Amino acid sequence: MLIFFGCKGDDSLCCPHPNPTNCNEFSIIDETKYNQTNTNNYTITNVVLNGDCLEITVSSSGCNPNNWDMNFVASEVVVETLPNQWNAKVELINNEACQAVFQKTVSFDLTPFKIIGQNQxxxxxxxxxxxxxYQY
Structure with a gap:
């Protein structure tokens, strides 16, 4: 039995998984949110795939990175090539006006990106x- 889950941006419980991962956050698959996501308030400094978790490190100015929120948002449109492709953005919610520069790493659950009948x-x-x- 194979189960496929996807998240919508308005889903407050966002994707209960039968096998929870150890990632910090769930990924969001929502076309409107993807199109509205601003990417000019940070720099991605590192990306590491660790099982079903994608660890993304961003650098941005602020007062305390513990106050930042991050989302991993993908377009609902899958590019049908071999292998299929997802387009995604990181959303950094940082309402601080400090001049110091910090980094923060968050891991996102990629299980909603799995496509039935494919292994990557x-x-x-x-x-x-x-x-x-992403191979699974």
Whole structure:
């Protein structure tokens, strides 16, 4: 039995998983939110795929990175190539006006990106020069 879950931006409980991962956050698959996500208030400094978790480190000015929120938002449109591709963005919610520069790493659950009948997908992240090949 194979179960596929996807998240919508308005889903406050966002995707209860039968097998919870150890990631910090769930990913969001929502076309409207993807199109509205601003990517010019941070720089991605590192991306690491760790099982079903994608660890993303961003750098931005602020007062305390513990006050930042981050989302990983993907377009609902899957590019049908071999392998299929998802386009995604990081959303950094940082309402601080300090001049210091900090980094923060958050891991996002990629299980909603799995496509039935395939064992890998490519993830293209806005602001990161390398695609991520997510194999499952």
């Amino acid at each position: 997908v490519q993830i293209n992240i806005a602001g990161w020069n390398n695609s991520i090949m």
